[in-house]
Amino acid sequence: MQFIDRAEIEVESGSGGDGMVCFRREKYVPAGGPSGGKGGGGGSVIFKSVENLQTLLDFRYRHRFKAEDGDRGGTNNCTGASGDDLIVEVPCGTIIYDAQTSELIGDLTEPNQTLLVAKGGKGGLGNKHFLSNSNRAPEYALPGLPGEIRLLNLELKLLAEVGIIGLPNAGKSTLISALSSARPKIADYPFTTLVPNLGVVRKPTGDGTVFADIPGLIAGAHQGAGLGYDFLRHIERTRVLLHLVDGTASDPIADYQIIQAELNAYGRGLASRPQIVAINKADAIDEETISAIAQQLKLLSQSPIFLISAVSRQGLNELLQTIWTTIDRQKEVREAQEVYLGL
Structure with a gap:
């Protein structure tokens, strides 16, 4: 096994799903009534330190990690499904830096320690959210927020007494x-x-x-x-x-x-x-x-x-x-x- 103790990778969290524009078709509801649901949140990228890894070798062959996007909002005021978080396993002793600013993001020294490195985007609001006395039939919704993209430098310092x-x-x-x-x-x-x-x-x-x-x-x-x-x-x-x-x-x-x-x-x-x-x-x-x-x-x-x-x-x-x-x-x-x- 090759011993690799430095790596540069790109992580991207999932984008939020767009809000939905739709209307109920019910009697006595003006203009059918808005019923567009909110989009689901995008998945986040989370690093987790594990004991069964001793090197950053996996990151030599894979440089980009992306979490799932959230789904679009649904009808009947249903919220779209959220994207799954992406859990990236690293060896204990891994230090994470922002590659562009050299800022220290975190230091994972304990087993099963986690670190959020890219937060998923929020889902957009559906037209149901914009219902008001002055606007009984809103015909617009918000798009989901994009995910966060970051370039990271990983550095491994072995943990030994x-x-x-x-x-x-x-x-x-x-x-x-x-x-x-x-x-x-x-x-x-x-x-x-x-x-x-x-x-x-x-x-x-x-x-x-x-x-x-x-x-x-x-x-x-x-x-x-x-x-x-x-x-x-x-x-x-x-x-x-x-x-x-x-x-x-x-x-x-x-x-x-x-x-x-x-x-x-x-x-x-x-x-x-x-x-x-x-x-x-x-x-x-x-x-x-x-x-x-x-x-x-x-x-x-x-x-x-x-x-x-x-x-x-x-x-x-x-x-x-x-x-x-x-x-x-x-x-x-x-x-x-x-x-x-x-x-």
Whole structure:
């Protein structure tokens, strides 16, 4: 499946039905009596976020979405049938912008969340509505209002509690495959991963936590180098960053600093996000070397350093325990803030 995280589409709500001009044919009713009904309302276009979609791929092949028009008003003062709303399903984490003004229309982050993006046109009034003492036989009705047409830009930012970052070939894909049932492409050369990979990791309580393997971060990623610019934004929604450092690299400290510099340069609060540092491939390095690397990283990051091996699963239990604790702490802080703000 292709990973598509941007799309431009056109949506159009349904037009309202025209009002009806007609008269009853009853005895003692002047001029038959007006009985034209109101036109039905046009259908609206509504976006709905769902959990079973992970990409905007569907919008690559379909660019226009139109809701149904309302029916014309009927005789005997009958209102025309309203057009059905068009429900457009999008992945959780989809942001909708107006393509012409760049205005943010909405951000769908929760499952089954809905957003009205184009309201259907109102139906026109029939001639029955214009009956008055001075006009006992109106011979006119109103047309239905046209539907709303909008050009929209869709942008997907993956929803994951833990984002795994690091230079290419640090072992991110191997780690997410070891922790979850995700099976990304793995090879011994850089840039194996060209799209973000999601995996659900189970807590001891049985709850699932979504991990995201973010690809393509290299020096200059925030300026478009490599694949990083397109995927840095997917880190914005993560609660915790797991920074994976390749312990067998020629200069692991410089590798760590490159990623930190990119987070700082990109901004949007990524550099201040809770971060856990793990040195991967620890089973392939002698104890003296890896100890020296760990000490230097601890001074730079001001946080505990974990020695792990995604292949042999060394140190993964301790790493996960710290991740769960950090996520729970973040949740407690967020809930306390909501209570304080009265949300």
